[in-house]
Amino acid sequence: MAEQPLFKVTIDNVTVEVPAGTTILQAARQAGSEVAPPAMCYYSKLEGSGGKCRTCLVEVSKGSDKDPRPMPKLVASCRTTVMDGMEVKNLTSERVVDARKGVVEFLLINHPLDCPICDQAGECHLQDLAYNHGNAGTRYEFQRRTFEKHSLGDKIQLHMTRCILCYRCVMVADQLTGQREHGVLDRGERAEISDYLEKSLDKEFIGNIIDVCPVGALTDKTFRFKNRVWFLKPLNAHRDCPTCSGKVTLWNRGDEVFRVTARKDEWGEVEDWICNECRFDKKKTSDWVIEGPREINRHSVISQNKYVGLVKPQETIDEVIGKEPRLFLDIHDVSQVNEKDRDLSLIEGPAHSTDFKENEEKK
Amino acid sequence: MKLLLENAHIEGIRYYDAYRKHGGYRSVEKALKMTPDEIVDEVKKSGLRGRGGAGFPTGLKWSFLAKPEGVPRHLVCNADESEPGTFKDRYLMEFLPHLLIEGLIVSSFALGSNATYIYIRGEYAWIPDILERAIQEAKNNGFLGKNILGTGFDLEIYVHRGAGAYICGEETALIESLEGKRGNPRIKPPFPAVQGVWMRPTVVNNVETLAAIVPIINMGGEAYGNIGVGKSTGTKLISACGNLNKPGVYEIPFDLSVEDFIYSDEWCGGIPNGKRLKACIPGGSSVPIVPANLLTKTAKGETRYMNYESLSDGGFQTGTMLGSGGFIVLDEDQCVVKHTMTLAHFYMHESCGQCSPCREGTGWMWRILKNIEYGKGKMEDIDLLWDVQRRIEGNTICPLGDAAAWPVAAAIRHFRDEFEWHVLNPDEAQVRNYGLAHYADRREIPAL
Numbered sequence: 055m056a057e058q059p060l061f062k063v064t065i066d067n068v069t070v071e072v073p074a075g076t077t078i079l080q081a082a083r084q085a086g087s088e089v090a091p092p093a094m095c096y097y098s099k100l101e102g103s104g105g106k107c108r109t110c111l112v113e114v115s116k117g118s119d120k121d122p123r124p125m126p127k128l129v130a131s132c133r134t135t136v137m138d139g140m141e142v143k144n145l146t147s148e149r150v151v152d153a154r155k156g157v158v159e160f161l162l163i164n165h166p167l168d169c170p171i172c173d174q175a176g177e178c179h180l181q182d183l184a185y186n187h188g189n190a191g192t193r194y195e196f197q198r199r200t201f202e203k204h205s206l207g208d209k210i211q212l213h214m215t216r217c218i219l220c221y222r223c224v225m226v227a228d229q230l231t232g233q234r235e236h237g238v239l240d241r242g243e244r245a246e247i248s249d250y251l252e253k254s255l256d257k258e259f260i261g262n263i264i265d266v267c268p269v270g271a272l273t274d275k276t277f278r279f280k281n282r283v284w285f286l287k288p289l290n291a292h293r294d295c296p297t298c299s300g301k302v303t304l305w306n307r308g309d310e311v312f313r314v315t316a317r318k319d320e321w322g323e324v325e326d327w328i329c330n331e332c333r334f335d336k337k338k339t340s341d342w343v344i345e346g347p348r349e350i351n352r353h354s355v356i357s358q359n360k361y362v363g364l365v366k367p368q369e370t371i372d373e374v375i376g377k378e379p380r381l382f383l384d385i386h387d388v389s390q391v392n393e394k395d396r397d398l399s400l401i402e403g404p405a406h407s408t409d410f411k412e413n414e415e416k417k
Numbered sequence: 418m419k420l421l422l423e424n425a426h427i428e429g430i431r432y433y434d435a436y437r438k439h440g441g442y443r444s445v446e447k448a449l450k451m452t453p454d455e456i457v458d459e460v461k462k463s464g465l466r467g468r469g470g471a472g473f474p475t476g477l478k479w480s481f482l483a484k485p486e487g488v489p490r491h492l493v494c495n496a497d498e499s500e501p502g503t504f505k506d507r508y509l510m511e512f513l514p515h516l517l518i519e520g521l522i523v524s525s526f527a528l529g530s531n532a533t534y535i536y537i538r539g540e541y542a543w544i545p546d547i548l549e550r551a552i553q554e555a556k557n558n559g560f561l562g563k564n565i566l567g568t569g570f571d572l573e574i575y576v577h578r579g580a581g582a583y584i585c586g587e588e589t590a591l592i593e594s595l596e597g598k599r600g601n602p603r604i605k606p607p608f609p610a611v612q613g614v615w616m617r618p619t620v621v622n623n624v625e626t627l628a629a630i631v632p633i634i635n636m637g638g639e640a641y642g643n644i645g646v647g648k649s650t651g652t653k654l655i656s657a658c659g660n661l662n663k664p665g666v667y668e669i670p671f672d673l674s675v676e677d678f679i680y681s682d683e684w685c686g687g688i689p690n691g692k693r694l695k696a697c698i699p700g701g702s703s704v705p706i707v708p709a710n711l712l713t714k715t716a717k718g719e720t721r722y723m724n725y726e727s728l729s730d731g732g733f734q735t736g737t738m739l740g741s742g743g744f745i746v747l748d749e750d751q752c753v754v755k756h757t758m759t760l761a762h763f764y765m766h767e768s769c770g771q772c773s774p775c776r777e778g779t780g781w782m783w784r785i786l787k788n789i790e791y792g793k794g795k796m797e798d799i800d801l802l803w804d805v806q807r808r809i810e811g812n813t814i815c816p817l818g819d820a821a822a823w824p825v826a827a828a829i830r831h832f833r834d835e836f837e838w839h840v841l842n843p844d845e846a847q848v849r850n851y852g853l854a855h856y857a858d859r860r861e862i863p864a865l
Contacts, residue, residue: 104604105604105772105814106771106772106773106814107772107773108772108773108774108812108813109773111812127811127812128811128812130604130814133604152808153808153812156774156808156809156812157773157774157808157812159808160773160774160776160777160778160781160808161773161777163777163781164777193801194781196781196784199780218773219770219771219773219776221771237599238599238770240770241582241584241767241768241769241770242765242766242767242768242769242770242776242779242780243765243768243770243776243777243779243780244770245769245770245776
């Protein structure tokens with residue numbers, strides 16, 4: 055086999071050599087996580103993914119050694135291949151930072167922001183993206199788009215309202231399960247992922263659509279509302295599985311297995327696809343051979359030490375908003391419970407409305 | 418000088434006999450004696466530019482077509498004419514279907530396509546029948562099918578109906594739709610010239626472009642190239658609409674001034690009821706709107722002509738584009754805010770939903786415009802609108818994002834005072850746009 059030519063690419067002043075045909079994003083990942091653009095729809099294991107979410111836009115300030123002209127538009131780094139001598143600006147380009155802020159804002163205007171009740175919270179790529187690249191507030195003043203909750207069978211739940219239409223689950227179904235039974239209906243902002251008839255998705259390997267979903271649109275019904283991911287301990291484990299590699303991550307609390315997922319690398323991508331049986335049915339520690347704890351080095355809340363060295367905001371609320379916070383409902387308007395001159399500890403047993411009424415009368 | 422519509426008014430020209438009697442299919446007889454490369458050369462010499470909107474030189478596009486051994490190539494005719502304000506292709510297909518078929522035969526021979534497709538928009542429900550009849554007539558007379566005119570060249574033309582999506586006029590979305598998939602634009606590269614329909618090399622051309630191949634072959638590329646001005650060669654069909662005395666489809670020479678086109682009795686015949694010209698969108702809804710003073714004269718004070726270069730003089734700051742030739746005229750009574758809102762709704766409705774800036778941004782722009790139009794706007798909304806369009810433009814997969822952003826940008830650029838007037842005088846704006854007297858209830862903002 056002839057030796058592949060190596061192309062020299064500079065991304066944010068970091069130079070790497072990569073084989074021809076590599077995309078800018080892959081080259082940037084080789085260069086290190088500091089310069090790698092975020093990706094919401096691109097998935098290196100899925101053919102034809104990427105190009106849709108536009109978060110990975112970068113500026114090509116020099117096309118190549120042969121043709122040094124810069125590219126006029128920002129390009130999607132996940133779908134643009136490198137040229138020899140290319141110079142790419144990611145975070146060093148103001149245009150890119152501004153465009154990415156715009157994309158984050160667009161992705162969030164119709165997102166429900168229901169992180170407190172979302173199972174994905176803590177390992178959500180959109181959370182990370184918004185935290186790293188977005189603004190604290192929104193300028194969107196309109197009613198957010200919502201969809202009905204949609205059951206995709208007895209194992210998978212779809213919350214279309216949270217979806218960012220990355221098309222990853224469509225590609226998983228196309229490329230892993232042999233027959234796709236769900237897809238995108240309608241268009242524009244009304245586009246939705248659906249299997250149309252609430253038919254159950256039960257093809258082997260379909261469970262992987264939960265792992266590839268960057269947000270909480272597709273969740274595991276066997277894990278829904280059971281626990282927050284940051285209270286769970288990830289463990290590498292394997293079993294002798296006839297259909298898949300059997301290499302998984304168990305999410306335990308004590309000896310109880312709360313959920314089973316595929317092992318994910320530092321970019322949040324699955325290392326080996328796992329089958330439905332491993333994912334949904336093997337929820338006992340005795341089903342698995344435990345190898346040891348798994349390092350999670352991407353997700354903010356799960357992983358330890360991600361924010362070591364970062365200065366956390368110290369401001370109190372009134373410093374941030376510039377005035378005393380105004381409560382929407384001042385409890386003292388309607389109830390005298392906890393008023394300053396009431397001492398609940400003096401009341402025997404649980405407080406009761408009559409306790410206050412009596413005081414009132416005494417007055 | 419008319420090259421395309423010369424015979425359009427002859428009775429029965431829609432059918433083969435009359436079309437053939439008036440010189441039809443001469444170009445096929447001539448072209449099949451030439452080699453494909455000679456035809457491509459003639460088209461290159463003619464300087465023909467794509468009539469679908471972007472104005473890319475057709476000969477150059479044809480020469481990019483990859484020709485790997487043993488892989489079939491295809492020509493696809495883009496008849497998905499969905500741009501608001503553009504209806505020239507409909508006219509051409511409805512009244513001169515054989516002109517398109519003739520152009521398709523010559524172009525297919527030049528490109529080596531044995532199966533050529535006409536992708537027609539679903540809303541043109543009656544036209545596929547006209548085209549299919551024309552194809553059958555051509556086949557009966559030996560211009561289609563096996564061994565055309567004894568040259569050994571085989572060609573079948575298929576008419577494929579779309580299901581009514583603006584986005585399917587984008588060439589890669591058209592290809593996806595033609596393959597039977599969801600009409601989402603593909604990410605380029607690879608370009609259709611390398612991997613198009615069924616991953617085979619494909620050329621996608623507009624109806625008018627392919628029809629223009631006929632006069633190019635008949636008169637020779639050089640003679641065609643001598644007609645027109647500079648890089649705008651030949652003639653162009655303009656579909657004029659809006660506040661005009663004589664709206665319709667016109668074939669114009671490129672040295673016609675915009676002022677003449679609007680006011681001369683030979684063309685559109687001026688604006689009804691003696692109203693004044695306010696603004697114009699000269700190339701279909703996606704090109705920037707220009708106010709009257711910048712329409713007839715460029716920023717430098719030169720007369721503006723109806724051609725690619727003159728209309729785009731001054732860039733987007735003071736100019737616009739010829740686009741697909743959907744000439745929309747607004748008189749003094751029209752409201753730019755309302756008009757922009759209508760366009761924004763169109764783009765929101767037609768966005769495919771694949772990439773996030775366009776999917777979310779088009780709806781956002783429409784909602785802001787709706788607030789301003791219905792008297793609920795704020796001054797900051799105008800700046801916000803500018804910011805939203807700026808972040809959509811150039812950041813999307815296909816040009817629909819740009820097409821949605823440009824009209825909004827141009828409206829704010831040239832008519833900011835009208836937006837501000839809307840914000841400051843919501844009641845007056847309601848009265849003007851909806852004829853509501855001051856005591857009437859304010860119009861409800863319609864739900865999505």
